[in-house]
Amino acid sequence: MNNDIRxxxxxxxxxxxxxxxxxxxAAYAGFVFFAKSPRHLDxxxxxxxxxxAPVGLAKVALTVNASDAELERIVEAVPLDxxxxxGSESPERVAELRDRFGLPIMKAVGVASEADLxxxxxxxxxxxxxxxxxxxxxxxxxxxxxxxxxxxRLIAGRRWPVPWMLAGGLTPQNVxxxxxxxxxxxxxxxxxxxxxxxxxxxxxxxxxxEEAMA
Numbered sequence: 001m002n003n004d005i006r007x008x009x010x011x012x013x014x015x016x017x018x019x020x021x022x023x024x025x026a027a028y029a030g031f032v033f034f035a036k037s038p039r040h041l042d043x044x045x046x047x048x049x050x051x052x053a054p055v056g057l058a059k060v061a062l063t064v065n066a067s068d069a070e071l072e073r074i075v076e077a078v079p080l081d082x083x084x085x086x087g088s089e090s091p092e093r094v095a096e097l098r099d100r101f102g103l104p105i106m107k108a109v110g111v112a113s114e115a116d117l118x119x120x121x122x123x124x125x126x127x128x129x130x131x132x133x134x135x136x137x138x139x140x141x142x143x144x145x146x147x148x149x150x151x152x153r154l155i156a157g158r159r160w161p162v163p164w165m166l167a168g169g170l171t172p173q174n175v176x177x178x179x180x181x182x183x184x185x186x187x188x189x190x191x192x193x194x195x196x197x198x199x200x201x202x203x204x205x206x207x208x209x210e211e212a213m214a
Contacts, residue, residue, distance in 0.1 A: 002213045005179065008165060008188040009205055010062060011039030013198060015052055020202035022054040024209040029053060030060045030084065030190070033074055038198030039190065043077045050078045060084050060106065068100070075101050082106055084131065095126040104128035106165070110135030111150050117158070124160040131188060134168030149174070152181040172207035176214055187212050 009021045010030030021029050031046045032039040041049070050059050058081040061074055065087030074080075083101065085094060086108040098105045107127045109119050112135035124130055134150040149169030166184035171192035179187065191197070193204040 004185060005213050006165075006186045007209050007212050008060065008186065009193060009200070009208075010060070010188055010190040011037070011194075011198065012049065012200060013039055013041060013045075014200070015049065016202065017200040017205075018049060018053055018057070020200065020205045022057050023202075024206045025213070026057070026205070026209055027186075028058045028060050028082075028188075030062055030188070031078070032062045033066065033070070034062065034064045034086075043073055046074070047077045047079075050080065058082060062086050065089060071097065071101065075103065082128070084108065086131075091122055091126045094123065098126065098128075106131050108133045108167070111154060111168075114154060117154065120160055120164075124162050127162055129162055129186075130160055130164040131167050132164055132184075133188075149178075152178055155182050157183060170208075172204060172211050175208060175212045179212065 006027040008028035008030055009026050011032050012018060012029050018029060031041050034040055053059055059079065060082045061078060061080050062084040063071065080103060082104045084106045094105055094107055105127045106129040107123045108131040109123055110116060110133050116135060120130055132155060134148040165186035165188050166178060166182055167188035170178055170187055170189045175187055189208055193201055193208050195201040
């Protein structure tokens with residue numbers, strides 16, 4: 001087993017999801033604060049879940065173009081280890097939020113072609129981690145969690161100034177190939193371990209982590 005690979009399971013909504021994530025050996029648990037998502041949690045539900053998280057499991061809040069007031073409400077109520085910005089936040093906005101809240105920031109950057117790669121360098125200067133994700137299709141309601149992959153060869157062998165995580169269309173069936181092709185040391189999954197939109201499946205979580213670390 002390759003314990004150098006770190007796995008993030010995003011979009012947890014139930015206590016049993018946390019247990020499944022921790023039991024499988026994942027490093028990060030993601031909570032979604034975006035009303036259009038089937039994985040959306042309100043602040044109270046997220047707080048209750050986060051308080052049950054086992055020690056050592058990093059708790060990440062995914063937000064999309066959230067206002068300062070929204071972020072304050074989340075950060076004050078929920079014990080978090082990281083903020084994940086998944087909207088169109090500019091590098092300046094990212095730097096401002098990092099200073100304001102004092103939490104490590106992960107910025108999602110959508111990739112569909114070579115033209116999207118310079119943004120990774122730009123954001124890499126102001127964040128603690130990058131999330132290299134598939135660019136959502138035009139008109140998509142969700143900025144992520146769409147179950148879409150991008151051409152992994154676009155980032156094969158590339159490195160950025162900060163640690164990065166691969167996302168987008170990953171499943172237990174393809175995560176090993178994705179790691180092999182890209183050299184990713186961290187991977188993120190949401191819809192790829194669900195039995196229905198927003199419903200995590202413990203067996204799929206276990207299989208995903210096992211394949212990622214194989």
